[in-house]
Amino acid sequence: MRDKLMIGRMIPTGSRIHGLDPRAKIAAMLLFTAALILSDGWLPVVALAVLAAVVLAATRIPFKTYLRAMRPLRWLMLFVFLFQWFGGTGAGNADEAAWAWTFGPVALTSSGLSEALLAVSRMALLIVFTALLTFTTAPSMLSRGVEGLIKPLARRGTGAERFSLMMRLALRFVPALLEEAQTILKAQAARGADYEEMNPREKARLLLSLLVPVTVGAFRRAEELTTSLEARGYRIGAPRTAYRGLAWRGADTWFTLLFALLPIAALALRLTA
Amino acid sequence: MRGWIKRRAAGKRNSGKRLDGRNPVGGPPESVPCPQIAAGRSETVIELTDADYIYQAGSPFAAAALYGVNIRIRRGTLVGIAGGTGSGKSTLLQLLNGLLLPAGGSVRVLDHMLVPGLQKPKLNALRRRVGLSFQFPEQHLFEDTVEKDLMFGPLNFGMTREQAQAQALEALHAMKLDDSLLKRHPLTLSGGQMRKAAIASVLAAGPEVLMLDEPTATLDSAARRELVLLLARLCREEGRTILVVTHRIEELLEVADEWIVMHEGRAVFQGDADELGDRADELDQWGVAVPEPLKCWAEWTARLPQLAALPLPRTAQEMARRIAEAVHQSANRSALEAEAGNPGGLEASVCATN
Numbered sequence: 001m002r003d004k005l006m007i008g009r010m011i012p013t014g015s016r017i018h019g020l021d022p023r024a025k026i027a028a029m030l031l032f033t034a035a036l037i038l039s040d041g042w043l044p045v046v047a048l049a050v051l052a053a054v055v056l057a058a059t060r061i062p063f064k065t066y067l068r069a070m071r072p073l074r075w076l077m078l079f080v081f082l083f084q085w086f087g088g089t090g091a092g093n094a095d096e097a098a099w100a101w102t103f104g105p106v107a108l109t110s111s112g113l114s115e116a117l118l119a120v121s122r123m124a125l126l127i128v129f130t131a132l133l134t135f136t137t138a139p140s141m142l143s144r145g146v147e148g149l150i151k152p153l154a155r156r157g158t159g160a161e162r163f164s165l166m167m168r169l170a171l172r173f174v175p176a177l178l179e180e181a182q183t184i185l186k187a188q189a190a191r192g193a194d195y196e197e198m199n200p201r202e203k204a205r206l207l208l209s210l211l212v213p214v215t216v217g218a219f220r221r222a223e224e225l226t227t228s229l230e231a232r233g234y235r236i237g238a239p240r241t242a243y244r245g246l247a248w249r250g251a252d253t254w255f256t257l258l259f260a261l262l263p264i265a266a267l268a269l270r271l272t273a
Numbered sequence: 274m275r276g277w278i279k280r281r282a283a284g285k286r287n288s289g290k291r292l293d294g295r296n297p298v299g300g301p302p303e304s305v306p307c308p309q310i311a312a313g314r315s316e317t318v319i320e321l322t323d324a325d326y327i328y329q330a331g332s333p334f335a336a337a338a339l340y341g342v343n344i345r346i347r348r349g350t351l352v353g354i355a356g357g358t359g360s361g362k363s364t365l366l367q368l369l370n371g372l373l374l375p376a377g378g379s380v381r382v383l384d385h386m387l388v389p390g391l392q393k394p395k396l397n398a399l400r401r402r403v404g405l406s407f408q409f410p411e412q413h414l415f416e417d418t419v420e421k422d423l424m425f426g427p428l429n430f431g432m433t434r435e436q437a438q439a440q441a442l443e444a445l446h447a448m449k450l451d452d453s454l455l456k457r458h459p460l461t462l463s464g465g466q467m468r469k470a471a472i473a474s475v476l477a478a479g480p481e482v483l484m485l486d487e488p489t490a491t492l493d494s495a496a497r498r499e500l501v502l503l504l505a506r507l508c509r510e511e512g513r514t515i516l517v518v519t520h521r522i523e524e525l526l527e528v529a530d531e532w533i534v535m536h537e538g539r540a541v542f543q544g545d546a547d548e549l550g551d552r553a554d555e556l557d558q559w560g561v562a563v564p565e566p567l568k569c570w571a572e573w574t575a576r577l578p579q580l581a582a583l584p585l586p587r588t589a590q591e592m593a594r595r596i597a598e599a600v601h602q603s604a605n606r607s608a609l610e611a612e613a614g615n616p617g618g619l620e621a622s623v624c625a626t627n
Contacts, residue, residue: 011333065333180412186372187413190405191475192397192429209415216460217412 009175011135013060016251018136022145024252028259029133035262036122040270042114045121048262052125052132059136069131070124077120084116141244143168148246161236173221180217181210318482318514319346319369321540323378326364330376338364340538341378346516346531348481351508353525354518356535357560362518363408365535366484369516370405371396383481401430404480408487410471414459419445419470422459426478437477444477445470448503465496472500476507483507484516489524497524504528522549522556523564527587534559550585566592577603 012018017025032048039045056066070077085108100109134142147164185195185206193206326339339361346352356362367373369382371394380387385399404426407413416422423441424434432440445455448469454462462470472488485504489497505528508515519525522532532549534542536559542552549556553567567585570592574580577599586592 009334061333068332183407184413184415186367187405187407187410188425189372190370190400190407191426191478192400193425194397194400197395197397213413213415 009134010138011061011065015058015060015136017055017059017132019251020136020255021246021248021252022137022141023148023246023248024256025133025137026142026145026149027256029129031256031259031263032129033126035259035266036125038263038266038270039122040266040273042118044266044269045118045125049121049125051262052129056128056132059132061135065135066128066131069135070127073123073127077123080123081116081120084119085112139171140168141246143171144242144246165236169225173218176221177214177218181214184210184213316348317345318348318383319344319516320381321345321365321368321378322381324368324375324380325377326361326368326373327376328364338538339368339375342538342540344533344540344543346514348514349508349512350530351505351515351517351525351528352531352533353522353529354516354533354535355520355522355561356518359537360535360560361538362535363486364538365540366405366486366516366518369482369484370403371399372405397430401478402480403482404475404478404484406472406475406483406485406488408490410475410488411459411464411467414467414471414474417458418455419457419459419462420455422470423455423474423477426474430478440477440479441473444473447476447507448473449499465492468492468496469500469503480513482514482516484518486518487520488517489519489521501525501528520562521564522561523566526564526566534561536560546587547585573599579603 032052035044035048039048056063100107102108137145143164146167147160150160150163153160188206188209189195193202195203195206198206321342321344324339324342325337328334328336328338342361342365344365354362354365364373368375368380368387371382371385371387374387374391374394375389377389382399383402385396387394414422416425420438420441423444424437427437427440428434441455442452445452450466450469450473454466454470459467459470468488472485476483483504488504489500492500501524504515504517507513508528517525517529526546529546531545532542533540534549534556541559542549542555544552550567550570553563553571556563556567566589570580570585573596577596579602580595580599583595586595
């Protein structure tokens with residue numbers, strides 16, 4: 001299970017993108033997402049895809065690794081594609097489309113197909129860019145980056161620190177719980193219930209049976225972690241220094257500025273169209 | 274201790290075989306006989322030939338876990354598998370159960386052959402005969418009664434409900450647990466009971482080979498001893514082949530017929546306790562703590578060289594008796610020498626042995 005889950009794990013290659021400040025990368029991802037949402041039509045999406053490809057190449061991580069990151073979400077992407085094609089905004093405009101097939105209440109049009117492909121492309125780009133962020137940034141730096149970005153927004157109180165701790169613990173827990181679920185699945189396979197050999201109904205039943213041990217395990221881990229944090233004197237809001245400080249350099253500024261231009265350009269394109 | 278080891282290694286026995294590919298694998302070692310099952314013990318039930326395993330092969334996170342492992346295990350033996358953290362012990366067990374397939378070489382378990390690239394092999398027939406209990410198996414209990422958990426395996430392996438119930442009861446008794454636990458929720462049992470129930474859930478399918486990954490971890494010393502003796506009984510009286518991964522060699526020293534030491538994904542040693550004693554100075558390098566009985570025996574063997582010719586005593590009592598006898602003999606000999614006109618003999622002997 002964990003073998004198939006690629007997102008959320010860093011792949012060190014020592015590239016320039018790896019060396020960027022996590023705040024710059026998170027900001028770039030948010031700006032890229034905004035640009036994707038604002039982009040209307042193939043031209044901006046293709047332009048974003050080209051830019052994404054350049055940044056992906058700069059990470060020196062093989063492209064197939066990004067494709068593997070998309071693999072777990074392929075069914076969701078297929079669902080989005082079909083949903084968009086059968087019931088999306090472009091589906092009904094049979095008169096305007098280059099071609100159209102109508103089966104009773106369902107109309108499949110070329111414009112619907114285009115919309116559906118566009119939606120899936122947007123989704124794929126979003127996944128790839130999220131993967132890029134986690135592949136090039138260690139989880140601890142990621143949460144530090146989030147904390148650094150939120151801090152100016154929440155000047156008073158301990159909101160940023162709480163959120164950052166929550167995120168750090170969640171990032172730490174997700175792989176741990178996945179590993180635990182995988183071990184339980186293995187233990188059940190060793191007792192003759194092999195997930196890989198089951199039909200969907202049996203699979204669903206087996207996954208349901210994981211709920212009890214995984215939930216009990218999650219509570220046990222949470223309790224142990226809380227005790228351990230308290231035992232080492234951790235207190236929300238207490239002043240503390242960082243072992244590795246974040247350093248914002250010129251490259252971070254340029255990287256962020258480049259991505260800041262994207263939503264502006266997408267919006268401008270949309271308004272002029 | 275090093276000197277003692279060298280003397281012994283050069284002495285009456287050959288030292289344990291290197292299994293890291295640098296030296297060839299030797300024949301099966303001598304082991305403590307199990308009278309009830311002596312007839313079938315020459316049969317090899319597990320054979321790994323140059324077995325490799327790589328986690329997440331083909332991904333950027335690929336990590337080799339086993340390299341060129343060559344191991345042979347005979348039927349009806351109790352085998353201890355020791356090694357430091359990340360040495361490949363748990364991976365090895367999963368390979369033997371077909372949960373992982375080798376990336377290179379071959380793995381033969383009973384009459385099943387596992388080789389790289391097997392496409393969707395149906396392995397339930399193998400898993401019925403080779404039970405595997407993971408670390409902290411009590412955390413994997415998931416049904417709402419102990420009985421259901423114990424019946425889970427037998428039912429999956431095609432037994433009828435009645436057969437599964439009978440098997441569950443038998444496994445419960447084999448682990449010395451009370452019938453009244455059957456209707457209880459697993460999470461309401463004590464830690465020791467939960468551990469035993471979880472092992473019973475593996476045992477319920479009636480495996481010929483039982484593999485346990487650190488079964489005594491986190492148990493108190495009395496529960497550890499009880500569990501080890503239970504496992505030894507399963508091996509001696511029922512003829513099951515038992516593989517136990519452990520960090521504490523001393524707790525299995527008394528009962529293990531054979532030892533395998535894993536280090537950085539390689540099986541660097543396979544042999545009996547005596548041979549392990551001969552290689553005790555290498556245990557540290559392999560990331561395994563030298564067990565106290567081996568240290569103690571080494572210390573006394575350095576003082577009384579006649580002990581070096583004896584096999585390693587498996588229990589503390591036996592070791593104390595052997596040492597007492599040797600001390601007594603040594604004192605008698607010194608006294609005789611003194612009577613024969615060598616007044617400095619005793620002191621000289623004591624000095625020599627100290």
